[in-house]
Amino acid sequence: MGRKILSLFLSGILLAGSASTASVSAEVIANEPYVIAMADTKKDEKADKGLEKSIKAVKTKIDIPKEYTDFNYYYYGSNTYTNNYWTLIWSNQKDYSYIEVSLDKDNNITYYFKYNGYDKDKSVPSYLKKELLDEAEDFIKQIAPKLYPKLEFVSSNYDGIYNNSYTYVFNRKENGIIFPDNLVTISVDAHTGEVKSAYLDWLYDANIPSAHSKITKEEAAKLIGENLNMKLTYKTDYYQIFEEGKSEIKKKAFLVYEPDIPYISIDAKSGEVYLTKSEWVEKKVDNPSKEAEEKDDVAKSPAGVLTEEEIAKIKELENLISKEKALEILRSNPYLYIDENLISFTASLSKSYGANDKESIYVWTLVLRDERPVDNDRDDYRAFAHATVDAKTGKILSFNASLKNNYDYQTGKWLPVKIKYDREYGQKVFEKFLNGQIKDRFKKTKLVDQGHDYIAYYKEDNAPVYGGYYYRYNRFNEGVEFSYNSIYGAIDGVSGKIYSYNCNWDDDIIFESPRNAMTDKDAFDHYISKDGFDLKYEVNVINQYDPDYKAHKAYYDYSEAYEIRLVYRPDIYPYYISPFTGEQLDDRGQVYKGSKTYAYNDIADTKENREILILADMNIGFEGENFNPDKLITVSEINQLLESLGYYTKDSEDAMDSSKLITREELAYSFIKRLGLENVAKLSEIYKTGYYDESHISSKYLGAVALAKGLKLFPNQDSNNFFPKNNISRREAVQLIINFVSVANESR
Known part of the structure; x- marks a missing residue:
C-alpha cells in the first residue's frame, strides 16, 4: 500500500492569554471568580460555545478550588495527527498551583493533571500502594463513570523519589478479552493520597467484534513462527567497575535471539497475518516532486577545543601532524568529493575520548567553505565540507560534503544531469x-x-533520476552481526566520489562466543512460550489522505478511521532470548526476573513493619523470601538501598568489603556526605553533640554525628547516648533511611 509523508500545516488554533473580556457567561463558571482568556470570539461563535460546553463538562466532574481564579485554555482543530480538543487550565498565581484538563471533541476527559506548587514534605510515601487503589478507582468513576465497568486493574508502580506517587494501570476489557491499546492510568500522591494525574486512552463508539475465535492459540503460534524469524545478534552492555576508588568502563557484547520484525499479529477469525497497526491509504497516487532542501550545517567547535599554545605543547609531546598536513591528506585523497570552490578552511584540534582515557586520541576537525559572495537573484550554490582526521596517524575518521541541487529556481525546472556511475561502481x-x-x-x-x-x-515525465548511493557495513563476529559497530558511506553518481563517510567502532569490546548456541527454531519455541502471547483486541488505524489536496482547494484532505481486530499478539517483553538457556534476558544480558516486587514471608502487615512495607512499595529491598529484620546490615547493603533511591557517593570508602557491618557513626557520616555537607562536618573541633558518650565518637565522625543530630536523622535515645560503635539492624536501617530521604528532600 503506497505511503507518503505529507507536509501538512497544523490546523490547530491556539487561543490563550490573560484578557478578562470573554463572552462566556458567569453562569458557566458556576458564579465563581475567574479570568478567562480568549481570542476574538465574536468572530468565532462556534469556538465560544464549544468552550462553554467544555468548561461545564469539566466542572460537573471535577471540583475547581475557588482560589484558582486565573483561567486559560488552548483549542486545537483537527489536523493530520490530532483530533480537535480543548485544554483548560485553572491556576492560582499566589503559589503557582494549577489544574489542567484536556477533552476530546465530545468533551470526554482525556487528561488531568494537578500541581500543588512546591511541597517539600512529600518525598516519602505515607501510604502503601494497596491503600490508594480505591482512590484511583474512585477518580475514574468520577471523571469517566461509563468506562469504569469495562476496566481491569493491571498493575501499580512507584514513580520514583522525586515524583513520590503510585501509578495505577487499568486495561480495557471487552467480552472477557483484554484490550491493551485502550487503557487508563491514574497517578496518586503517595504522601497525601491525592490524585495527581490521569490519562485516558479510549476509543469511543468502537465496533467491537465478538470474542469468538476460529484460530487456536497453537495455530496462531505456528503462523507467527512462519512469518517471524528469531535473529541471533549481539547487544552491548557497558557497565562500570569500581576498583580502589577508580572507575573503568568494561565493554561487553552478549548474544541474544530477537524477533526480526517489530510487530506481528494473527487475525483470530481469518488467520490473516498483520505486520502493522497503521495503514496509509492514498486517495490519489502521486509522485514526489520536491527536492529536499540541503542542510548547510555549520560545524560547531567540539567541546575541549585547544588554544594555539596548548596545541604547540601537544605537538612537541605527541608528535601530531599539523593542520596543513591534515588538510593536504584530505584534499589529496582521490576518492573524496571536494568542490573546487572550497578554498577557505578552519581547523581545530581536540581530544576525543572513548570509554576511558586510554582510548583518547587527538583529532583535527576541518571545515571547508566556499566564500564567494552570494548572488541572491541567482540562487547561487555555495559548497561546504566537514571532516575529522586522526592527528597522529593521519587517517580520515569522517567526511561529509554538500552536493549541488540541480534545480533551476528561476525557470522552475530541473537541469539535465548525466549520471555516469552506477551503484556497483x-x-x-x-x-x-x-x-x-x-x-x-x-x-x-x-x-x-x-x-x-x-x-x-x-x-520530463516527473520520473526521478537517482544520483547518489549509500552503503552500510555492519560488524560481524564469528558470523554473528553486531549492529552497534558499523561503517557508512555514500557515493555521488555524477562524480563517482565519496560525499559521506563515518565509522562507529569499539576496538576493546569483548564478544561472547556463539558456539553451542541453539537454533533459531528452538529460540522461537522459547520466545512464543513467554508471558504476553495471547488473544487480544487491538486498534488498526486507517489513515486516508489526498496528495493533491491543494489542487482541490482544500487546506488538507485527511481522514482517520479505526478498525478493532481480534488477534493473537505476542506482547512479549523483554523480547531477548538467551541462545544458550532460552531464558528471557534484560538489556544488560541478565536473566529477566519480571517486575521487581518485594514481598517477605517474615514481614506481616503490621504497624511495626509499616516502614519496611513502604520501602518495598518504593521498589527497594532485599532479594529473597525473607527480610530478616533483626539481621545486622552491611556497608554495601546500605549503599545499595541508598543508591536505589538515587543517592550516590563517589567516595572510595563507601566501596568497602560487603561483609563489613556498618556502625552508627559511619552511617551518620555517609548520610552527611550524600547531603553535600562533608566539608562542613570536617570542622570537628567546633562541634558538641551533647551525647553522654561523645568521647566514644571517632574524631573523624564527630562533625557528621553532630549534624545528623541537628537534622534529626537519628531518633533520640532515652539514655541520651548515641552508641557510635553499635551496628545497625535491617529494621533500624529502613527507619533511618526514610528519615534521611525526608531531610534530603527538605534541603533540595
Missing part, C-alpha cells in the same frame, strides 16, 4: 577507500544495506 570506490583507511576494521564487516541516497533531478 560506487561500492567498488567506497571499498577501495576503506581498504586504504581502515582495512583491519573493514574486513570484519559485511554489507547489510545499500540503496539510493538522493535524487539528482526529475525527467
Whole structure:
C-alpha cells in the first residue's frame, strides 16, 4: 500500500492569554471568580460555545478550588495527527498551583493533571500502594463513570523519589478479552493520597467484534513462527567497575535471539497475518516532486577545543601532524568529493575520548567553505565540507560534503544531469577507500544495506533520476552481526566520489562466543512460550489522505478511521532470548526476573513493619523470601538501598568489603556526605553533640554525628547516648533511611 509523508500545516488554533473580556457567561463558571482568556470570539461563535460546553463538562466532574481564579485554555482543530480538543487550565498565581484538563471533541476527559506548587514534605510515601487503589478507582468513576465497568486493574508502580506517587494501570476489557491499546492510568500522591494525574486512552463508539475465535492459540503460534524469524545478534552492555576508588568502563557484547520484525499479529477469525497497526491509504497516487532542501550545517567547535599554545605543547609531546598536513591528506585523497570552490578552511584540534582515557586520541576537525559572495537573484550554490582526521596517524575518521541541487529556481525546472556511475561502481570506490583507511576494521564487516541516497533531478515525465548511493557495513563476529559497530558511506553518481563517510567502532569490546548456541527454531519455541502471547483486541488505524489536496482547494484532505481486530499478539517483553538457556534476558544480558516486587514471608502487615512495607512499595529491598529484620546490615547493603533511591557517593570508602557491618557513626557520616555537607562536618573541633558518650565518637565522625543530630536523622535515645560503635539492624536501617530521604528532600 503506497505511503507518503505529507507536509501538512497544523490546523490547530491556539487561543490563550490573560484578557478578562470573554463572552462566556458567569453562569458557566458556576458564579465563581475567574479570568478567562480568549481570542476574538465574536468572530468565532462556534469556538465560544464549544468552550462553554467544555468548561461545564469539566466542572460537573471535577471540583475547581475557588482560589484558582486565573483561567486559560488552548483549542486545537483537527489536523493530520490530532483530533480537535480543548485544554483548560485553572491556576492560582499566589503559589503557582494549577489544574489542567484536556477533552476530546465530545468533551470526554482525556487528561488531568494537578500541581500543588512546591511541597517539600512529600518525598516519602505515607501510604502503601494497596491503600490508594480505591482512590484511583474512585477518580475514574468520577471523571469517566461509563468506562469504569469495562476496566481491569493491571498493575501499580512507584514513580520514583522525586515524583513520590503510585501509578495505577487499568486495561480495557471487552467480552472477557483484554484490550491493551485502550487503557487508563491514574497517578496518586503517595504522601497525601491525592490524585495527581490521569490519562485516558479510549476509543469511543468502537465496533467491537465478538470474542469468538476460529484460530487456536497453537495455530496462531505456528503462523507467527512462519512469518517471524528469531535473529541471533549481539547487544552491548557497558557497565562500570569500581576498583580502589577508580572507575573503568568494561565493554561487553552478549548474544541474544530477537524477533526480526517489530510487530506481528494473527487475525483470530481469518488467520490473516498483520505486520502493522497503521495503514496509509492514498486517495490519489502521486509522485514526489520536491527536492529536499540541503542542510548547510555549520560545524560547531567540539567541546575541549585547544588554544594555539596548548596545541604547540601537544605537538612537541605527541608528535601530531599539523593542520596543513591534515588538510593536504584530505584534499589529496582521490576518492573524496571536494568542490573546487572550497578554498577557505578552519581547523581545530581536540581530544576525543572513548570509554576511558586510554582510548583518547587527538583529532583535527576541518571545515571547508566556499566564500564567494552570494548572488541572491541567482540562487547561487555555495559548497561546504566537514571532516575529522586522526592527528597522529593521519587517517580520515569522517567526511561529509554538500552536493549541488540541480534545480533551476528561476525557470522552475530541473537541469539535465548525466549520471555516469552506477551503484556497483560506487561500492567498488567506497571499498577501495576503506581498504586504504581502515582495512583491519573493514574486513570484519559485511554489507547489510545499500540503496539510493538522493535524487539528482526529475525527467520530463516527473520520473526521478537517482544520483547518489549509500552503503552500510555492519560488524560481524564469528558470523554473528553486531549492529552497534558499523561503517557508512555514500557515493555521488555524477562524480563517482565519496560525499559521506563515518565509522562507529569499539576496538576493546569483548564478544561472547556463539558456539553451542541453539537454533533459531528452538529460540522461537522459547520466545512464543513467554508471558504476553495471547488473544487480544487491538486498534488498526486507517489513515486516508489526498496528495493533491491543494489542487482541490482544500487546506488538507485527511481522514482517520479505526478498525478493532481480534488477534493473537505476542506482547512479549523483554523480547531477548538467551541462545544458550532460552531464558528471557534484560538489556544488560541478565536473566529477566519480571517486575521487581518485594514481598517477605517474615514481614506481616503490621504497624511495626509499616516502614519496611513502604520501602518495598518504593521498589527497594532485599532479594529473597525473607527480610530478616533483626539481621545486622552491611556497608554495601546500605549503599545499595541508598543508591536505589538515587543517592550516590563517589567516595572510595563507601566501596568497602560487603561483609563489613556498618556502625552508627559511619552511617551518620555517609548520610552527611550524600547531603553535600562533608566539608562542613570536617570542622570537628567546633562541634558538641551533647551525647553522654561523645568521647566514644571517632574524631573523624564527630562533625557528621553532630549534624545528623541537628537534622534529626537519628531518633533520640532515652539514655541520651548515641552508641557510635553499635551496628545497625535491617529494621533500624529502613527507619533511618526514610528519615534521611525526608531531610534530603527538605534541603533540595
